[in-house]
Amino acid sequence: MYASDKTRQLQETSKSLLKRLAGKPLKPADISTLRQVLVFHEYRYYILNDPLITDTEYDSLYKSLESLEAADPSIIRPDSPTQRVAKSLTKNFPAVHHLVPMLSLENSYNADDLLDWDRKARELTGLSGIAYCVEPKFDGASISLVYKNDLLVRGATRGDGVEGDDITINIKQIRSVPLSAAFSDYGIEQVEIRGEVLMNKENFKKYNAQLAEQQLPPLANPRNAASGSLHIKDPAEVGRRNLEAFLYHVSYYADSENLDINRGEMAGTESAHAARSKKTPLTHSDSLDMLWNLGFRSPQKEKIVFRNIQDTIDYCLDFESKRDQLPYEIDGMVIKVNDFALQDKMGMTTHHPRWAIAFKFKARQATSRLLKVEFQVGRTGSITPVAKIEPVPIGGVTVGSVSLFNEDVVRSKDLKLGDSVLVERAGDVIPYIVKPLTDLRTGKEKKIVFPTQCPACGDELVRAEDEAVLRCININCPAQVVERIIHFVSKDAMDIRSFGAANVLKFYELGLLKDVPGIYQLPFDKIAALEGFGEKSISNLQSAIEASKKQPLHRVIFALGIRYVGETTAKTLAKAVSYLPDFKKFSLDELLALEDIGPKVAGSILQFFENPDNLKMLSKLEGLGVNMRSSRSDKTETGNLSGLSFLFTGTLHELKRSEAEELVEQNGGKILSGVSSNLSYLVVGEDAGSKLEKAKKIPAIKILTEKEFLKFMGKAT
Numbered sequence: 001m002y003a004s005d006k007t008r009q010l011q012e013t014s015k016s017l018l019k020r021l022a023g024k025p026l027k028p029a030d031i032s033t034l035r036q037v038l039v040f041h042e043y044r045y046y047i048l049n050d051p052l053i054t055d056t057e058y059d060s061l062y063k064s065l066e067s068l069e070a071a072d073p074s075i076i077r078p079d080s081p082t083q084r085v086a087k088s089l090t091k092n093f094p095a096v097h098h099l100v101p102m103l104s105l106e107n108s109y110n111a112d113d114l115l116d117w118d119r120k121a122r123e124l125t126g127l128s129g130i131a132y133c134v135e136p137k138f139d140g141a142s143i144s145l146v147y148k149n150d151l152l153v154r155g156a157t158r159g160d161g162v163e164g165d166d167i168t169i170n171i172k173q174i175r176s177v178p179l180s181a182a183f184s185d186y187g188i189e190q191v192e193i194r195g196e197v198l199m200n201k202e203n204f205k206k207y208n209a210q211l212a213e214q215q216l217p218p219l220a221n222p223r224n225a226a227s228g229s230l231h232i233k234d235p236a237e238v239g240r241r242n243l244e245a246f247l248y249h250v251s252y253y254a255d256s257e258n259l260d261i262n263r264g265e266m267a268g269t270e271s272a273h274a275a276r277s278k279k280t281p282l283t284h285s286d287s288l289d290m291l292w293n294l295g296f297r298s299p300q301k302e303k304i305v306f307r308n309i310q311d312t313i314d315y316c317l318d319f320e321s322k323r324d325q326l327p328y329e330i331d332g333m334v335i336k337v338n339d340f341a342l343q344d345k346m347g348m349t350t351h352h353p354r355w356a357i358a359f360k361f362k363a364r365q366a367t368s369r370l371l372k373v374e375f376q377v378g379r380t381g382s383i384t385p386v387a388k389i390e391p392v393p394i395g396g397v398t399v400g401s402v403s404l405f406n407e408d409v410v411r412s413k414d415l416k417l418g419d420s421v422l423v424e425r426a427g428d429v430i431p432y433i434v435k436p437l438t439d440l441r442t443g444k445e446k447k448i449v450f451p452t453q454c455p456a457c458g459d460e461l462v463r464a465e466d467e468a469v470l471r472c473i474n475i476n477c478p479a480q481v482v483e484r485i486i487h488f489v490s491k492d493a494m495d496i497r498s499f500g501a502a503n504v505l506k507f508y509e510l511g512l513l514k515d516v517p518g519i520y521q522l523p524f525d526k527i528a529a530l531e532g533f534g535e536k537s538i539s540n541l542q543s544a545i546e547a548s549k550k551q552p553l554h555r556v557i558f559a560l561g562i563r564y565v566g567e568t569t570a571k572t573l574a575k576a577v578s579y580l581p582d583f584k585k586f587s588l589d590e591l592l593a594l595e596d597i598g599p600k601v602a603g604s605i606l607q608f609f610e611n612p613d614n615l616k617m618l619s620k621l622e623g624l625g626v627n628m629r630s631s632r633s634d635k636t637e638t639g640n641l642s643g644l645s646f647l648f649t650g651t652l653h654e655l656k657r658s659e660a661e662e663l664v665e666q667n668g669g670k671i672l673s674g675v676s677s678n679l680s681y682l683v684v685g686e687d688a689g690s691k692l693e694k695a696k697k698i699p700a701i702k703i704l705t706e707k708e709f710l711k712f713m714g715k716a717t
Ligand code: AMP
Pocket: 103, 104, 105, 135, 136, 137, 138, 139, 141, 142, 143, 195, 196, 248, 249, 334, 358
């Protein structure tokens, strides 16, 4: 969408605006330039996934546009980046008529189905071979967008296919959807395009982690997360969910010469195509290129055109094998006749177009039986019901245990012991029970009874008024102690690698480990006598424990397992103090003043630091050498480099190699051990050798000098 000289020019303009901003506010004359660079940086970030400026820099440009526009609202254009924000809705979403009905797709499940379909398509068209365009079938919520005179004027859900809900204000929150696009360059005045809104796997995980922090049951899968989000009446909340949109279909357009021209399932005719402006695409594949060139995220890189069905089938199967490596969920592939004229000739049924078919991947659902429910005690004492089911393979993994989260979930699904159940496991999402198959009940199924006493310590369980969970409030409950230690050593907390849940349990049962500080006082002489602990594994464990003492403060805070304090809150807290025990002095109001900390979380933090046992544990940990002070990585935006990988080669001058690597890791980046297409940046010092040569051959790898790297990190930290 932006040629490289345009890219360079916009980047330079951004830098000079930023420079001027550091001195004094920008002027009204800068507004149009500001808009232009902000749209450009949104494109770099949300479409290409390759930002050229930091979030902070983007924010300062954005704020500056916002204040200039506030001074003179008459100059605000509807496609200004500031116009994505909107107030909450008080009414329901109005119904709208789709310009072309949104039909379903025919399904196929194997190569034979596709061979059949190809045969029929050839019979129908009288051709010996047909060109097919193949692309992923995105597993989200479908939307239709209407652009008129280059402006986004409407966004709607699929609804029943004929009528959907007008969710324009929520669609505007999805940053990969451009508010304006130069369709006029193609001679198109009005266009309806279709696509799928998704929440990618990483954001889905984060979102569920946030729900878990609030002790709410997680969402079942990214598809539900996406479709649920589109109907929220608070657009700002929709924005926070970080949705993305892939646009894969142009269903209707009218050009300047003839406003009545339709294309798509409804009224496409050969003459309609002939009359269309020359610039408009004539094949599906070209229409995806057009969307991409206009700044949309279309499956431009993923799509491919084949001239025969066997290659098409092979591509589908190959994609299926890579399914888990994609950042988002797909549930199959879609095969479309590439030529629009041919599509029109083939037409549609009332249910689906004849020129397209979905190739569905293997289901990630299976049926099983609910054998029993066990009750597990978590580190905060919460009791979680866990379903034990007859083990079934789903998506390559055998599933025998499925969390049921809490009593409300069990009740709302009306689950009974002995039920046949439908189980789903989507990607790396934890498996869950979709529903009991009530038609298969025999009458012998039994009610699930919740315990009144803790299964680990026997204490009476309590249920707080506002909570769906039962809880054991015995602070010394052995199950809780073990869970707290497991959490402390876990990867996202202190990351003591060779420890793991199994060792925690073993050491605890043998009396070698009684509490969290005990991690740093393990009797290694006794451990050495245990089976399975050789010299090597002991020395690995020792050095991992030793290294964990230097973890940044936000990890230490997260590791403590304070209720409602997840990784995000831990980072906020680490920024707020320079010495952890200082939280003793914080008042409720001071905690509430911190970013994103509400009364529930603040109350829990206060409680933690009021408890003398907890303070004793902290001073014990400090005495054993565990870091209690915040460092630079706590104070800065950690995770700026997340998703990026680095490799260093040659001699560095300003930093030691290990320091440079640490800097990357502290900022959320990864260090790779060799040059591959997964590498984002190769940093070259003096006398760089073969790695540099190899990296030069892979266009995706960016090569930085040490100086450039330092500058880059200066921006990033
Ligand atoms: P189904 O809901 O199983 O009938 O499948 C049809 C749905 O697949 C459409 O309504 C779209 O929402 C969705 N879909 C996802 N990706 C694509 C794609 N690349 N092309 C067409 N439809 C797609």
